[in-house]
Amino acid sequence: MVNASITTSAASTPSEARVGIRVDDVTRRFGDVVALDGLSLTVAPGEVAAVVGPSGCGKSTLLELVCGLAAPDTGRVEADPAALMPQRDLLLPWASALDNAALPLRLRGVGRTQARAAAAPVLAEFGLAGFEQARPAQLSGGMRQRVAFLRTLMAGKPVLCLDEPFAALDAMARADMQRWLADALARDPRTVLLVTHDVEEAVLLADRVAVLSPRPGRVVAEIAVDLPRPRAATDPAAVALRAQALEALRR
Amino acid sequence: MMALLLVAILVGAWQLYADLSDVDDLILPSPSEVATALWDDRALLWDNLLVTAQEVALGILAAVVLGFVCAVALHFSRTLRRATYPLLVASQAIPIVVVAPLLIVWLGFGMAPKVAIIALICFFPIVVTTLDGLGRVDRDTLKLLRTLDASRWAAFRFAEAPAALPAALSGAKIAVAIAVIGAVFAEYSGSSEGLGHLILQAIPQLETARAWAAVLVLAAFAVALFYALDLAQRRLVPWTATERNP
Numbered sequence: 001m002v003n004a005s006i007t008t009s010a011a012s013t014p015s016e017a018r019v020g021i022r023v024d025d026v027t028r029r030f031g032d033v034v035a036l037d038g039l040s041l042t043v044a045p046g047e048v049a050a051v052v053g054p055s056g057c058g059k060s061t062l063l064e065l066v067c068g069l070a071a072p073d074t075g076r077v078e079a080d081p082a083a084l085m086p087q088r089d090l091l092l093p094w095a096s097a098l099d100n101a102a103l104p105l106r107l108r109g110v111g112r113t114q115a116r117a118a119a120a121p122v123l124a125e126f127g128l129a130g131f132e133q134a135r136p137a138q139l140s141g142g143m144r145q146r147v148a149f150l151r152t153l154m155a156g157k158p159v160l161c162l163d164e165p166f167a168a169l170d171a172m173a174r175a176d177m178q179r180w181l182a183d184a185l186a187r188d189p190r191t192v193l194l195v196t197h198d199v200e201e202a203v204l205l206a207d208r209v210a211v212l213s214p215r216p217g218r219v220v221a222e223i224a225v226d227l228p229r230p231r232a233a234t235d236p237a238a239v240a241l242r243a244q245a246l247e248a249l250r251r
Numbered sequence: 252m253m254a255l256l257l258v259a260i261l262v263g264a265w266q267l268y269a270d271l272s273d274v275d276d277l278i279l280p281s282p283s284e285v286a287t288a289l290w291d292d293r294a295l296l297w298d299n300l301l302v303t304a305q306e307v308a309l310g311i312l313a314a315v316v317l318g319f320v321c322a323v324a325l326h327f328s329r330t331l332r333r334a335t336y337p338l339l340v341a342s343q344a345i346p347i348v349v350v351a352p353l354l355i356v357w358l359g360f361g362m363a364p365k366v367a368i369i370a371l372i373c374f375f376p377i378v379v380t381t382l383d384g385l386g387r388v389d390r391d392t393l394k395l396l397r398t399l400d401a402s403r404w405a406a407f408r409f410a411e412a413p414a415a416l417p418a419a420l421s422g423a424k425i426a427v428a429i430a431v432i433g434a435v436f437a438e439y440s441g442s443s444e445g446l447g448h449l450i451l452q453a454i455p456q457l458e459t460a461r462a463w464a465a466v467l468v469l470a471a472f473a474v475a476l477f478y479a480l481d482l483a484q485r486r487l488v489p490w491t492a493t494e495r496n497p
Contacts, residue, residue, distance in 0.1 A: 067398045084398040086391055094413045094490045107401040107409060135490055155399050 019080050020045040020191050021066055021159060026075030027216075028061050035061040036072075037216030043208075045080070045158070048185060048192040050202035052245060053212030059195040060087070062217070063161045066193060080191065082159035087167060089148035091136040097147050098123055098132040104155040119154060126150055126184070142173040149181065159191045166201065175233075178204050182230060199245045203238050204231050211248040221248035280460040285467065288460035295449070295461075296468050302445040304472060306362060306437065307430045310369025311476075314430075315423055317370065318377030322415070323407075325378070326385040343375040347433065351440035365437040365445075372433040373426035377419060384418025385411050417488040424480050431473040 021043040028036040035058035043049040053059055064070045067082045083104070091100045099106075102119035106112065123132060126146050136144055145165060152160055165181070166174040182205055185192065196202055202209045203225055211221040223245055227237055262282045268274075269281035276284065289296070325332045351368050358364040388411050396406045438447030446465045453462040484491075 064394075069394050069397060082398065084395060086395055088391065090389065090392050090395050092392075092410065092413070094488065103409065104399045107396065107399050107405045109405075137490065151399075161398075 022078040024076045026072040028072050034216035039218045045191050046189050048206045050194045050206035050209045052202050054214045057212045057215050058217035063163050067161050080158040082161050083152045083155035083157040085152040085162045087163045089144045096133045100147050101150045141169050162194045199242050203241045209245050277457050277459050284460040285463045288464040292461050299446045299449045303434050306365040306434050309366045311430050313370040314373035318374050322378045322381035355441040368437040369430050369433040373430050376425040377422035380422030381415050381419040384415035388414045417491045420484040427476045
């Protein structure tokens with residue numbers, strides 16, 4: 001049901017994805033500060049890639065490049081159309097949960113009634129039935145993140161760029177949301193670039209984990225996560241991969 | 252409740268001062284005399300209030316519409332903003348006492364010059380607060396809208412305009428008080444009706460209590476208008492409601 005309602009409203013469907021994400025030897029400077037230095041990363045269509053790194057290593061800059069919000073100083077970025085889920089949910093405070101979720105359709109010129117009709121079933125699917133008319137201030141942190149994620153999905157783009165989507169949540173809510181996101185991606189697969197500083201989250205959700213160095217950021221290790229889903233944080237194999245990623249972070 | 256109590260204390264103090272000191276009634280009438288005038292002249296005060304209220308309402312409406320349009324234009328064009336912002340500030344610095352009689356000569360004795368004067372005074376706070384509201388939309392929100400393929404117009408319609416609405420209404424609330432003062436000035440400069448005109452006439456006729464009664468009515472009108480806008484703000488932009496609302 002999620003697939004159907006989103007596909008009808010999408011400008012381009014996930015199946016059209018061909019490139020995925022290709023970041024090739026990219027440098028990005030802000031004045032004297034070098035945020036990214038020779039970063040290369042390839043994400044295949046339909047793959048979920050996590051990027052972990054210390055704070056300030058240019059993770060958000062990488063997402064801006066992939067979303068086309070900025071151009072690299074040197075190097076090349078090639079990616080299918082990407083929708084960004086920012087670190088803060090940035091829901092419009094005056095709009096209801098339903099209207100926030102339907103925003104990408106409205107921005108493309110779809111009428112109010114039609115946009116709401118398209119978003120309503122998906123909102124219910126995401127456990128927000130009964131909260132359609134609630135404003136963001138009336139929703140819990142987890143609910144707000146779900147609305148924000150739904151808004152990102154409704155953009156109908158093959159690539160999702162998630163910038164520390166659950167960083168603001170407490171541990172319990174974060175665990176719930178990670179499970180929930182894994183479910184949502186299983187039902188509606190997309191190419192995902194997930195930026196996080198949480199190695200456990202990366203191993204739980206991603207097919208591959210890229211470890212970034214401290215600023216200037218470049219990829220110092222790539223770890224394939226070949227574990228069956230659904231995954232458990234306590235699975236010994238997951239724990240071993242986590243240790244491997246942490247080891248790479250510390251080098 | 253607290254507001255009523257405070258008013259009672261102030262009126263009591265005024266009454267005591269008027270009774271106990273040897274200030275002439277013609278200079279400072281006591282509250283009881285003002286109350287008597289308020290009752291005796293109620294028809295006169297009401298008729299003149301209607302005139303002034305109409306001037307103020309039309310003036311504020313004109314200022315809100317022009318102010319909002321102007322703020323949007325300035326928001327969209329940096330060149331326009333740079334070119335006209337000093338002029339905008341100058342418009343607020345214009346000595347209205349000087350301009351008002353000129354406008355009366357130009358626009359005639361009727362409603363038009365009063366509306367123009369009030370709109371001129373109220374225009375500035377509305378433009379400045381609206382422009383501020385338009386500019387205060389989170390940069391990250393605008394970035395997000397760009398990744399959602401929003402056109403410049405769509406970003407304005409779905410993010411900037413709703414964000415500026417509370418600011419515009421706050422500007423209008425600031426404008427209310429000065430609009431009433433503006434109306435009195437405008438009527439002083441040449442008119443045959445209105446509360447400002449009534450005050451101007453009452454003083455040389457030594458009807459000081461009537462003048463004070465008119466001032467009281469003007470103040471009550473401003474307060475009513477302020478709360479009407481406050482109510483409108485809560486209805487139109489409920490997401491900004493805070494417990495700081497009076």
